[in-house]
Every structure is written in structure tokens, then in C-alpha cells.
Amino acid sequence: MHKLLNQKPVVLVMTALLLLGLFLLPILVTSPTLMQIFILVILYAYFTSTWNFVGGFAGVLPLGHSAFVGIGAYTSTVLLQTYGLSPWFGMLAGGLLAALVGVIIGLPTLKLRGAYFALATIAVGEGIRVLVENVKEIGPFKINGPSGISIGLSENSFTALQFDTKAPYYYIILIMLILVLLLTYFMMNSKIGYYLAAGGEEPEAAEALGIKVSRYKVIAMAISCFLTALGGTFYAQLILYFYPKSILGLDMSYEIAFIALIGGRGTILGPILGALLLRPVSELTRIYIGDMLPGLHLVIFGLILIIVMRYYPKGLVEPVTHILNKYVIRRFSKTDDLKTNSAADKAD
């Protein structure tokens, strides 16, 4: 923890101001549409950060993460509708189920070349979607096939995870995001994080040093799937109606992966940057020109992705941190810091 706080004063002040601003935002913004966009930005930053555990640190390319969003959403919803169980317990159940599915996919495929893993995640994601579309009920649980589930309105309370204003949703997802980012930070600086970094770059070399790379990749996969499913439950409670194509489709999987890749995979800030850039593009084009030109926001996504990969293969986080370092952090740091800064820059 002390390592986390052991930053330059200007970085701490900036982070504190940013957090303060984020927590005060619902007081300043009253429009529910705008609040919804903020919530979705944070939710996608959350999904992308959880994707990052396997897509960023384990050095593979998962392209079926909507499966875990869907598992989270469906599990908590059917438990709520069948047994009246609070979505908070459903969230936990969904997370555990998603982790189990993640381990089942990961065990055989994470040992192989990355291409196999990418293809297997697509196949599992699509397979789960087709399965859900074909099944009306599993035992006592009604999942209604392609028509989806709508969650009935109940009293507004924390236990029911349903509110009539947007602010509580905003605070819940913000806190979830901050917790996941802290977890990401600790993982990056832990043994697992180091093993994964070594295994992602040079699996053979890491194996030769006695690191069981695939085992740590499977652990990362389980953590990632668990956390993604928690977000899925939140998403279900936020939108209250979902169907397989909306929550289990390839589009959502790709959007999560694209945000991470454009922002910068394997970094803490990347997912946030990506979500800040792409979510508003997607929401605004859908609201204002979606009727005239369907698919425009996806063309923009694709183009941004191609251009960013061409010039900043490590994602936008690279130029942004460079600018921050050069113009903000140095200017507000003491002069003796400058030397260590430039030395650190050279070492990079």
C-alpha cells in the first residue's frame, strides 16, 4: 500500500482531484441521459479492466468476453425471479459460474498458440449465445430463449439493486471500477503479475525458468471471468431488459476488446482512456445519426483501431502518459526530481 502512495506529490494531488470530481459529478449533472452515458463509460472501463487480466497480462486475445457478461446477467436474474434472491448474491453466484466456465475453456487452450485461444473464446461465446437462444428453461429457471428476460420493477433499495435515480448506479459502478483497478495494481506488482509478464513475452524462456506459465494464465482467466460476470449482473439491473443478441453477442465481446486495445492493453489507465474515447462516440452516433447511417459508429471504431495499431501499437496510453510526464508532472515537480525523471526516461 505504501508503494501505491509513494508517488510524486503532483500525481497524488491530481488523482485526489480526479476522484473528488468523479464523486461530485452526480450533484452537478442532472440530466439522466448524460448520467446514463457516464455510467456506461465507467461500466465499459470496468469490463475492459477485467478483460485486461487475461487479455493484457496473460498476453492472449480473448474475443468472447460477452459470454461472461451474459452469465453474470442471466444467473442473477433467474435466481431473483425464481427464488427472490437479492442480485448481490446472484452476482456472486454468476461470478463463480463464469470463473468455472473460464477455467474449462482456459485449461486446454491456454497451453496452445494464442490464435487457438482467440478462436476458442469466439466459439465458446457464440456457442453459449446459440444455446441460450434455443433453450426456454433450464430446470426451474426460465430464460425465454431469443426473446430475453425483463426484470420486473421492485421497491427501490440497495438489497434489490434497483433505484429510480441514476446516481446510486453511478456510485456502485464507480466503486466497483476503483476496486478492480486497485486489484489490477496489486496483481501487476505481485508474483503472479511478474510470472504472467514473463510468460506473455517469452513463454518458452519462462517455462525454462520453472514458471508454470499456463497455470498462471488459467488463474488470470478465472479472476477475469469472475469479475466480468459481476459487471454483467450490474448491467442487467441497470437496463432491466436483455436478450441473447444484446448481451451475449460478438459485438459486445469485440467492443470490450477494442476499447482495451485502443486504450492500451496490460496497463491500468488504458481501459479508462479507451472507454472515455469510444463509449461517447458510440452513444452519440447511435443517438444522433444512427437512423440515417446504421453501423457508422462501428466503422469509426474499426478505423480508430487500425490507425492506433499502426502508430501506437501499445495503445493510446503511451502518447498520453508521455505528454503528461513532459508537460504536467515535470513542470509541477521540484527541480531535483527532473534529473531522476530524465534518467528514468532514458532507461525506458
Next chain:
Amino acid sequence: MLGIIEALINGLLMGSIYGLTAVGLTLIFGVMKVINFAHGSILMVGMFAAYWFVILTGWNPYLAIPVVVPFLYLFGYYMQSFIIKPIFEAEKDVREPITVIIVTTGIWYVLDNLALMIFGAEFRVAKTSVTGQIFEFYEMYFLVPKVIGAGITIVCAIYLYWFLKHSKTGKAIRATSLDREAASLMGVKQSKIYNIAFGLGSACCGMAACVLVPFYYVYPTVGVPFDIKAFIIVVLGGLGSIPGAILGGIIIGIIENVGAQFMAATWTELLLYGVFLFVLLVKPSGLFGLKQDF
């Protein structure tokens, strides 16, 4: 019984067309070690090209082949040399260039949604002279365009196999896929081979597109189901193997068609994913895969 034989033959016909798209994918993978996620979108481009050719000229749909196939060859060739090459160069020492995979995904999104913006989401059918014609054989019925398509496909695959085995360019392609460094030491120009491989892979899609148009719907996301089937096929046949891709395609076609005799069509889709995961678990190198490739 006759129904099952009919389904078996229909699966064989459709499967060989799936096989041809998978051949393109596996060829590109063999040379560049990149899964081309834009493959289905290239097929979609080919289908729209063939569709407009048929609609505008009103000629026999198979006359589109000499136009669409070279067009797609150039499309793939220049897509590789302008968009993919600069990114590939930056990552060429990496065993598996993930950034390139990501860029092909970006190309998929751009192409599919551009098509959606330009042509709209409706399903189009090209009414050609062979559309809807049926061929009867011992009380079993087959679509004429499917039979012609499968025939053309098999001829193409055999020609491609011969080309890779015996022509000079083909040998250079195979040398590059076995060992990049050694091939370039022998004077094989890498970037050119990548362009050609991408062009040939796209041309396979062009051929498949021309034979599909007379009996298949054309719409902006038509590539996605073919793409996902091609992924399953190349893993089943072994990434990088051309006979594997054809055989894998036929197996998938047969599973799909015979499966449809016993269950709803949507369930056969699930069956395909099941087969895919089973292959990954039991024999990830597929039927003909090279050991070094997984």
C-alpha cells in the same frame, strides 16, 4: 435412408465451398502465422461484387469469375501491402503477431459496416439462369448451382495444391511458411510473398463468392457465419494445411446437413461448436496440422 444420403451429398457439396474459404484462411495463416479475421468480410465483398455483376449485366453468374477473382486477388494484395504490412514489419520478430490479428479485426468491422451503410441490411437474391434449378438423381433432389459450385471449388483446390507444390512462386510460399529466415536467405522476397499469399487467400474467397451468389443470400454480415465456420474448419483440418481445410470443410458440411435431419437447424450450429471444442481438447493440431504450428 434416402433422406440421409441426400443430406450427406448436400453436406459434401456445401462443405467443399466452406472448404475453399477455409483454404484461403489457412494459406494466409501458413505463411504469415496470422489468423485473418477479415476473411469473411472479404468473402462478403466478393459476393457483393458478383451480385452487382449479375444484376447489372444479366449474364450467366459464372461469367463473373474472371472479373471477381482477379479483383479480389488485387484487393487482398493491396490490403496487405498498404494496411497490414507496416504493422507486420514492426512485429516481424514476434512468434505470433497479435497486433496484426487485431488490425484484421478492425478491417472486418470497417468493411462489414461500410457495406451496411452503403447497401442497407436487407437480404438480396440474385435471380440468375441457374437459380432455383433442381437436379434429380434416383429420387434425390439437389440444387444445380450447388453442384456446379462444388465442382468448380474442387477443381480450384486441386489447381491451388498443384500450384503450391510445383510452381516457383508456390515453392517460395511453402518455403516461407516453413522457415522465414531460411527462405529469405535463399533470395525469397518476404514482403512480396506475404502480398501474394494474402491475394491468393482473398481470391479463394472471390471464387467461393461467385459460386455462392446464384443460390445464397447476399447481405452485409454474410461473412460472419462463413468466417466462424472457416475458423472451425482450419482448426479441425490443422492450421496451415490445404488438404486439411478441404477435408475439414466437407466434414463440417456433412455434420451440418445430416445433423439437420435429426434436430432443428439452430441446434446444428451448436453441434459445430461442440465439434470444435472437442478437437481442441483431443487433438489441437487437427487432422493434418504441423507440430510446429501450435
